[in-house]
Amino acid sequence: MIKPEFKKAGIPARGKVVIGTVHGDLHYIGKDIVIAMLESQGFDVTDLGVDVPADKFVSAVKEKKPDIVGMSGLLTIVTDEMGKVMEGLKREGLRDTVKIMVGGRAVSQEFAEKIGANAFGATAIDAVGLARKWVGGE
Ligand code: B12
Numbered sequence: 001m002i003k004p005e006f007k008k009a010g011i012p013a014r015g016k017v018v019i020g021t022v023h024g025d026l027h028y029i030g031k032d033i034v035i036a037m038l039e040s041q042g043f044d045v046t047d048l049g050v051d052v053p054a055d056k057f058v059s060a061v062k063e064k065k066p067d068i069v070g071m072s073g074l075l076t077i078v079t080d081e082m083g084k085v086m087e088g089l090k091r092e093g094l095r096d097t098v099k100i101m102v103g104g105r106a107v108s109q110e111f112a113e114k115i116g117a118n119a120f121g122a123t124a125i126d127a128v129g130l131a132r133k134w135v136g137g138e
Pocket of ligand 1: 026029031104123
């Protein structure tokens with residue numbers, strides 16, 4: 001409901017975000033809350049959905065040129081997939097074009113540091129805080 005109002009009012013997006021739940025994982029409730037919160041704060045969010053393979057994240061970054069990539073993962077067995085996304089972005093020379101946040105029950109700040117993501121967000125509020133800090137001017 002809010003999105004068309006931003007467009008009508010000509011309010012520019014604060015920044016662009018590409019987000020998805022990584023390959024092997026079908027949980028989306030938390031991701032969708034993160035998306036709703038980001039959109040309510042004026043971010044332009046592309047939702048890649050669930051069970052998203054690493055190459056789909058990489059091609060979305062090429063195509064959409066986002067400021068931020070978000071990866072959600074609730075199953076511990078899918079954490080390797082986040083590493084694959086990081087590797088894919090590095091391989092294509094795209095790693096330094098985006099800030100990367102990870103979230104969901106399977107991950108932590110320690111894990112984010114291990115794979116070279118910029119941050120872990122424990123909640124949707126954290127996701128918004130990080131996004132605003134990185135590209136929202138606060
Ligand atoms: C609901 C649920 C399901 C639903 C999913 C509905 C859906 N389509 O999303 C169903 C029933 C389908 C399901 C299936 C399975 N589930 Co399940 N599920 C859950 C449950 C109960 C709640 C998850 C949830 O939605 N929480 C509510 C949301 C709002 O919270 P959240 O996801 O944590 O999101 C918040 C933060 O984490 C953060 N966040 C989330 N993503 C992101 C991303 C970014 C970038 C940032 C910054 C922040 C962020 O912000 C959100 C809002 O604040 C959890 C247990 C739990 N308490 O977490 C198990 C749980 C995640 N499931 C589990 C398992 C094992 C499964 C199955 C394998 C079960 C099975 N044998 O079939 C399958 C997996 C299917 C698959 N391949 O994905 C395990 C995982 C264990 C593990 N160590 O890996 C858990 C932990 C249950 C348990 N204790 O065993 N599940």
